[in-house]
Structure formats: C-alpha cells, structure tokens
Amino acid sequence: MEVVILADDAAVSRLAAATVSQLVCSRPDAVLGLATGSTPRGMYAEMVRLHREGRLDLSQTTTFNLDEYVGLSPSDPTSYHAYMREALFDHVPVRRWHVPDGLAADIPAACAAYEREIVAAGGIDCQVLGLGHDGHIGFNEPTSSLGSRTRIKTLAPETVEANRRFFEGREVPRHVITMGIGTILESRHCLVLALGEAKASAVAAMVEGPITAMCPASALQMHARVTVVLDEAAASRLSMRDYYRSVYQSKPEWQRVEVDAL
Numbered sequence: 001m002e003v004v005i006l007a008d009d010a011a012v013s014r015l016a017a018a019t020v021s022q023l024v025c026s027r028p029d030a031v032l033g034l035a036t037g038s039t040p041r042g043m044y045a046e047m048v049r050l051h052r053e054g055r056l057d058l059s060q061t062t063t064f065n066l067d068e069y070v071g072l073s074p075s076d077p078t079s080y081h082a083y084m085r086e087a088l089f090d091h092v093p094v095r096r097w098h099v100p101d102g103l104a105a106d107i108p109a110a111c112a113a114y115e116r117e118i119v120a121a122g123g124i125d126c127q128v129l130g131l132g133h134d135g136h137i138g139f140n141e142p143t144s145s146l147g148s149r150t151r152i153k154t155l156a157p158e159t160v161e162a163n164r165r166f167f168e169g170r171e172v173p174r175h176v177i178t179m180g181i182g183t184i185l186e187s188r189h190c191l192v193l194a195l196g197e198a199k200a201s202a203v204a205a206m207v208e209g210p211i212t213a214m215c216p217a218s219a220l221q222m223h224a225r226v227t228v229v230l231d232e233a234a235a236s237r238l239s240m241r242d243y244y245r246s247v248y249q250s251k252p253e254w255q256r257v258e259v260d261a262l
C-alpha cells in the first residue's frame with residue numbers, strides 16, 4: 001500500500017481529486033467507483049471546481065457507487081442517490097452513473113445485475129473508498145466475507161449510530177446494498193481516504209494489522225495498487241508513518257500526481 005500523509009482535509013481532497021482527474025485526462029472513458037459519507041465531500045467539491053475551470057470533463061466517464069440504503073427512494077434526501085446528485089452529478093455531467101437500487105423488488109437479482117453492469121463497463125479503473133470506524137469499506141461490516149460480492153447487508157449497531165446524524169430523527173435504515181469486498185478488490189486502483197483522529201485505529205488496522213474479516217479494509221493489503229491518503233490525525237496511530245513520509249517525499253517525478261498540473 002502507498003500511504004500518503006498530508007496536512008489536512010483540504011490537502012487530502014485536492015490530491016484525491018487530482019488523482020481522479022489525471023486518470024480521466026489520460027482516459028476520458030474511464031470507469032470510476034465512487035463513495036459517499038463525509039470524507040469524500042471535499043474531493044467532490046474540488047472536482048466541481050476543476051470542472052468549472054474547464055480542467056475536468058466527465059462526459060465520457062461511467063461511475064458506480066459502492067452502496068445504498070434499502071428502502072430509500074432515489075429522491076429521498078438521505079439516499080446515496082441524492083447525495084451523489086447534490087455533491088457531483090448536478091454540477092458535473094457524467095456519461096452514465098449507477099448507484100444500487102434501494103427499492104429493488106428482487107434484491108439478489110438487482111445485486112447480480114449490478115455486478116454484470118460493472119463487468120460490461122470494463123471493470124472499475126479507480127475505486128474511491130472511505131473507511132468506517134470499525135474498518136468497513138462500502139458497507140462491508142466486520143466478519144464480511146473477504147470474497148463477498150454485491151449483496152444485502154445488515155448494518156452493525158455502531159454504524160447505525162454513526163449514520164444517525166444524517167437522518168434527523170427519522171429511523172435509520174438497518175439494511176443496505178453494498179458492493180462486496182471481492183467486487184472492490186477487482187478494481188484496478190483503490191484510493192482510500194480517511195480524515196480525523198476517530199479513524200486512526202481503523203487506519204492502523206487496515207494498513208499495519210493482520211488481514212482479517214474483523215477489519216474488512218485490511219483485505220486491501222492483498223491488492224496490488226492501493227493509495228491511502230490521510231490527514232495527520234488519521235495517520236497518528238501508524239507505527240511506520242515516518243517511513244511512509246520519506247517514501248512519498250522521495251517518489252520519482254514520473255510517479256507523482258501533481259495537484260496543480262491539470
């Protein structure tokens with residue numbers, strides 16, 4: 001895993017947006033895997049800014065989101081459909097975007113179809129991921145099979161609590177549809193973002209802990225190309241953080257993503 005430690009949310013968001021933009025510049029019809037949650041908000045804001053400045057064009061790009069709540073319609077403001085429209089798609093037109101259908105009558109069939117659509121699009125070139133406090137990616141809670149595919153999951157009580165702030169007194173959904181860990185591992189590049197002290201333990205378990213279903217993100221250690229972009233607080237429990245800093249500082253020019261070069 002490449003671990004990049006930056007000063008703050010703004011720097012993480014800029015590098016994440018630049019990484020995605022550089023991919024789309026070199027391959028306009030790239031397939032992006034997208035995430036929701038508070039962490040990637042700054043990245044989307046940065047992508048909208050790049051688009052307004054004429055430096056990012058997603059009009060030939062296809063996207064697939066990781067997950068959606070079961071039972072929420074796309075027009076529900078707390079759905080991930082609504083999140084994605086508000087954060088990105090209302091501002092930056094894409095060729096085609098996909099978010100799992102939380103209202104699907106036949107959920108297993110819808111999940112299988114989602115997997116087929118990803119394959120038909122040519123697979124995901126870059127999958128953006130946030131990280132749950134318990135080490136989940138997408139909505140793959142601890143003990144999820146490391147080979148899992150898109151399917152229905154029941155949220156852990158801690159995740160329901162963490163999501164309560166978005167529901168303003170309404171009942172928080174317990175069930176979700178999420179890409180599986182096996183689905184995520186098939187992406188060509190995984191770009192994991194984490195911010196803040198509250199994520200520090202999960203980050204340390206993901207990068208330096210054992211590969212275990214108790215920390216689903218640790219499965220990313222098996223992936224050939226993962227970039228983990230962290231602020232200082234999220235990196236604070238990594239025992240090898242000085243090494244990661246020196247690796248990043250001495251990276252060859254040709255491997256660098258330049259945030260201002262787009």
Ligand code: GLP
Pocket residue numbers: 035036037038039040066067129130131132133137138139159
């Ligand atoms: C939810 C999402 C994940 C996200 C996680 C962390 O569980 N399904 O994709 O990574 O929340 O959210 P936040 O970025 O708000 O901390």
